[in-house]
Amino acid sequence: MAAKKKSKTSEGTPSQPTEPLSRLLRLPSGPVDMAALDPAATHGYPGVGKDDAPALTEALAPELSDLQERLYANGRSEPEQAPSVLVLLQGMDTSGKGGVIRHAMGMVDPQGIQLTSFKAPTKEELSHHYLWRIRRALPRPGMIGIFDRSQYEDVLVVRVDQLVPVSEWSGRYDEINAFERKVVESGTTVIKCFLHVSFEEQKQRLADRLASPEKYWKYNPKDVDARAKWPAYQQAYADALERCNTEHAPWFVIPSDRKWYRNWAVAQLLREHLVGLDIGWPEATFDVADEQTRVAES
Amino acid sequence: MAAKKKSKTSEGTPSQPTEPLSRLLRLPSGPVDMAALDPAATHGYPGVGKDDAPALTEALAPELSDLQERLYANGRSEPEQAPSVLVLLQGMDTSGKGGVIRHAMGMVDPQGIQLTSFKAPTKEELSHHYLWRIRRALPRPGMIGIFDRSQYEDVLVVRVDQLVPVSEWSGRYDEINAFERKVVESGTTVIKCFLHVSFEEQKQRLADRLASPEKYWKYNPKDVDARAKWPAYQQAYADALERCNTEHAPWFVIPSDRKWYRNWAVAQLLREHLVGLDIGWPEATFDVADEQTRVAES
Numbered sequence: 001m002a003a004k005k006k007s008k009t010s011e012g013t014p015s016q017p018t019e020p021l022s023r024l025l026r027l028p029s030g031p032v033d034m035a036a037l038d039p040a041a042t043h044g045y046p047g048v049g050k051d052d053a054p055a056l057t058e059a060l061a062p063e064l065s066d067l068q069e070r071l072y073a074n075g076r077s078e079p080e081q082a083p084s085v086l087v088l089l090q091g092m093d094t095s096g097k098g099g100v101i102r103h104a105m106g107m108v109d110p111q112g113i114q115l116t117s118f119k120a121p122t123k124e125e126l127s128h129h130y131l132w133r134i135r136r137a138l139p140r141p142g143m144i145g146i147f148d149r150s151q152y153e154d155v156l157v158v159r160v161d162q163l164v165p166v167s168e169w170s171g172r173y174d175e176i177n178a179f180e181r182k183v184v185e186s187g188t189t190v191i192k193c194f195l196h197v198s199f200e201e202q203k204q205r206l207a208d209r210l211a212s213p214e215k216y217w218k219y220n221p222k223d224v225d226a227r228a229k230w231p232a233y234q235q236a237y238a239d240a241l242e243r244c245n246t247e248h249a250p251w252f253v254i255p256s257d258r259k260w261y262r263n264w265a266v267a268q269l270l271r272e273h274l275v276g277l278d279i280g281w282p283e284a285t286f287d288v289a290d291e292q293t294r295v296a297e298s
Numbered sequence: 299m300a301a302k303k304k305s306k307t308s309e310g311t312p313s314q315p316t317e318p319l320s321r322l323l324r325l326p327s328g329p330v331d332m333a334a335l336d337p338a339a340t341h342g343y344p345g346v347g348k349d350d351a352p353a354l355t356e357a358l359a360p361e362l363s364d365l366q367e368r369l370y371a372n373g374r375s376e377p378e379q380a381p382s383v384l385v386l387l388q389g390m391d392t393s394g395k396g397g398v399i400r401h402a403m404g405m406v407d408p409q410g411i412q413l414t415s416f417k418a419p420t421k422e423e424l425s426h427h428y429l430w431r432i433r434r435a436l437p438r439p440g441m442i443g444i445f446d447r448s449q450y451e452d453v454l455v456v457r458v459d460q461l462v463p464v465s466e467w468s469g470r471y472d473e474i475n476a477f478e479r480k481v482v483e484s485g486t487t488v489i490k491c492f493l494h495v496s497f498e499e500q501k502q503r504l505a506d507r508l509a510s511p512e513k514y515w516k517y518n519p520k521d522v523d524a525r526a527k528w529p530a531y532q533q534a535y536a537d538a539l540e541r542c543n544t545e546h547a548p549w550f551v552i553p554s555d556r557k558w559y560r561n562w563a564v565a566q567l568l569r570e571h572l573v574g575l576d577i578g579w580p581e582a583t584f585d586v587a588d589e590q591t592r593v594a595e596s
Contacts, residue, residue, distance in 0.1 A: 073515035102407040109400040110408050110444075111415075146408075206593045216582040217371035224592045284514040294522045295504045 015059045017044030021265060022272045027194075027251040032242040034234045039198040041255040045264065053260030060267045061107045067274035068108040068144060070281060075142010077282035082141035083187045085277075087270060088150045090240075091195030092233060093223040094205035095256050096263075097148050100195070104267035105146055114139045117148040130154045130172075131179055138183060144270075145188075151176050155240050160232045173243040180249040189273050190249040193266055194241060195256040199230055313357045315342030319563060320570045325492075325549040330540040332532045337496040339553040343562065351558035358565045359405045365572035366406040366442060368579060373440010375580035380439035382486045383575075385568060386448045388538075389493030390531060391521040392503035393554050394561075395446050398493070402565035403444055412437045415446040428452045428470075429477055436481060442568075443486075449474050453538050458530045471541040478547040487571050488547040491564055492539060493554040497528055 017024065024043040047056050074082035087105070089097040105113060116137035125133045131151060139145030155176070159169050184190055197205075206227070209219040226233070245251045252269060256262040315322070322341040345354050372380035385403070387395040403411060414435035423431045429449060437443030453474070457467050482488055495503075504525070507517040524531070543549045550567060554560040 077515045098409060101409050106404075106406075106408055108404075110404055110411050110413055111396060111399050111446075113408050115408055117409075148409075203593060203596060206596075207590070210586055210590050210593060213582070214579050216586070217375045217580050219582075219584070219589065221584050221589060221592070224589070224596050227596050281512050282515050284511070284517070286517070286519050288508055288514070291517065291519060291522070292505070292508050294519070295501060295508060298501060298504075298522050298525050 015046055015056055017046050017268070019044060020272050021268045022252070022276075025252040025254060025265065025269065027241055027245050027253050029245055030242075032238045032245075034238050037196055037253050037255075039196045039201065039255050040257040042258065042261045043255070043265075044268075045261055050258070050260045053264055057103065057107075057260075057264045057267055060264075060271055064107050064267065064271055064274070065109065067271065067279070068112045070279040071144070071274065071277070072109070072112040072142045074279060074282050075140065077285055079141045081187075083189065083277055083279070084139040084141050084143050084145065085189045085270070085273060086139055086145040086147065086183070086191065087266070088147040088152075088190065088192045089195060089266075090150060090152050090156075090193070090237075091256060092197055092202060092230075093220075093226060094202050094209075095195035095197040096259055097195060098218075099259055100193075100263055100266045101146060101148060103263040104270070105144075107267060108144065112142070112144055113146060114143045115146045115148065118150060118153060130158075131175070134179075139188060141187065151179070152240050152244075156233065156236045157226075159236045160229050173240070176244055177246050177249075180244070180246065184248040189277065191269060191273055192244075192249060192251045193254050193269070194237070194251055195254050195262060197256045199227075201257045202227065313344055313354055315344050315566070317342060318570050319566045320550070320574075323550040323552060323563065323567065325539055325543050325551050327543055328540070330536045330543075332536050335494055335551050335553075337494045337499065337553050338555040340556065340559045341553070341563075342566075343559055348556070348558045351562055355401065355405075355558075355562045355565055358562075358569055362405050362565065362569055362572070363407065365569065365577070366410045368577040369442065369572065369575070370407070370410040370440045372577060372580050373438065375583055377439045380485070381575055381577070382437040382439050382441050382443065383568070383571060384437055384443040384445065384481070384486050384488045385564070386445040386450075386488065386490045387493060387564075388448060388450050388454075388491070388535075389554060390495055390500060390528075391518075391524060392500050392507075393493035393495040394557055395493060396516075397557055398491075398561055398564045399444060399446060401561040402568070403442075405565060406442065410440070410442055411444060412441045413444045413446065416448060416451060429473070432477075437486060439485065449477070450538050450542075454531065454534045455524075457534045458527050471538070474542055475544050475547075478542070478544065482546040487575065489567055489571055490542075490547055490549045491552050491567070492535070492549055493552050493560060495554045497525075499555045500525060 021044045047053060071083065071085065075084070089100060091097055101115065105115075114137070118133070121130075121133065134151045137145065137147065155169055155172050158164055180190055206219065206223060209215040241251050241253075254262055254265050319342045345351060369381065369383065373382070387398060389395055399413065403413075412435070416431070419428075419431065432449045435443065435445065453467055453470050456462055478488055504517065504521060507513040539549050539551075552560055552563050
């Protein structure tokens with residue numbers, strides 16, 4: 001009973017889960033067994049199925065919009081103190097990082113978003129520490145940052161493809177934890193989302209991309225190469241999830257075999273975190289009465 | 299009759315203007331008389347009034363989304379050849395540059411948008427030619443760039459506040475025209491929007507910002523200072539509109555006293571320009587049958 005206390009505020013709204021998604025999707029600490037994480041689950045989904053999803057997701061838009069505007073307003077008025085939010089998206093190819101950005105993040109004002117897609121590092125990026133490019137992309141106060149891939153690539157593809165020796169990548173988990181701690185301490189709420197898609201669903205999505213000329217552009221032959229290394233990637237993900245599942249920046253596992261659930265879930269997670277920040281409107285940085293007189297006389 | 303040919307495709311849809319907005323709002327060449335431009339007009343608006351606007355604007359979303367995705371797909375598949383679009387927003391304080399970005403540009407995938415807000419130039423920017431920072435912000439192939447303010451600040455505030463001598467800013471009109479010609483020749487469609495708000499409406503909007511604590515953050519005492527220079531700004535705008543109203547990058551005058559019309563109009567203008575680009579889906583850059591086999595066997 002005590003554990004359910006926090007969800008009371010939203011119990012009246014049928015469009016809200018009865019328990020916060022940030023609790024339901026949070027990866028428990030301890031060993032991670034990828035096979036035990038169901039990629040087709042719909043934890044906390046308040047609807048019946050797919051048909052409800054567009055309306056349930058769209059229903060979040062007004063509140064997300066209001067919450068984001070408060071955050072942004074604080075960033076503008078008090079940049080020294082304003083918080084920021086970082087939504088970090090990781091997942092295998094076709095897991096839907098792009099879909100989440102389009103459908104969930106697309107609901108908030110583009111002025112409040114700082115989106116960075118991390119590709120294979122450039123020459124310049126390679127000449128720096130692997131966290132250099134990450135640090136430069138962190139959201140400014142008042143902003144919602146979105147990372148399409150992230151620092152975790154440096155313990156995922158880098159590990160699987162042996163781009164650096166074990167001795168090098170094995171120290172990165174602790175380094176990332178320390179880095180994220182600093183980010184959080186500086187006022188950024190970090191929401192790490194692992195978009196969890198199954199081996200079978202990935203095959204279907206790749207086949208779909210080849211079945212329609214409208215989707216050819218999304219297809220990359222290298223995705224099949226990476227698919228051949230699925231077990232190695234799953235092991236690398238399991239370790240990244242387990243070793244970087246900290247109190248200050250926990251992982252959320254987003255079941256992603258159902259696109260409609262995935263998009264709703266990330267939007268809902270963002271909403272819950274923004275609500276949790278309890279952001280008011282910033283104070284006036286000028287004398288309101290004086291300015292009213294100036295405007296009236298102008 | 300011949301002039302109406304182009305609008306035939308959209309005649310069947312009641313949500314579309316009977317004549318393209320890109321014709322109705324295009325500034326005619328020749329001398330510009332600001333007093334003759336009605337800031338409260340609703341040229342081409344297919345609805346009855348304000349109440350229709352949210353639905354009419356929202357109705358553009360699916361097509362805008364599809365058009366933007368085609369553009370983006372081409373940018374990904376054929377970056378050497380793909381076009382891009384630049385929506386440039388200029389207007390007096392409170393004219394609604396932010397509102398347009400939130401409500402009109404917010405309808406497309408944030409992954410396809412490159413937004414730049416030009417503030418007072420930084421030290422670094424001042425050490426370069428005034429077009430340096432503009433050039434760096436131009437949209438990449440496949441992207442929709444948005445300029446919140448632009449190179450025109452260098453013949454507007456710079457002129458009004460005499461930040462550089464007349465001899466310097468007076469040459470900038472031709473320079474901007476030549477610059478924009480190169481931008482267009484490189485494959486970028488430039489949509490220059492002047493958000494035209496009246497002196498009276500500006501006063502009302504400033505007063506509104508002071509009447510509600512939720513809007514304090516939008517208020518800047520400097521806006522009243524700039525308001526005191528209204529006639530000088532109108533003259534500077536008239537000259538910028540007249541002298542930079544080229545065939546390759548014409549000005550569109552967006553009546554902006556009615557926010558609902560303004561937002562719909564910019565979304566509609568963007569739609570028309572995207573339709574005009576007639577963008578197909580890119581060809582596969584791989585052998586489809588071969589890849590289908592690879593996926594099937596994976």
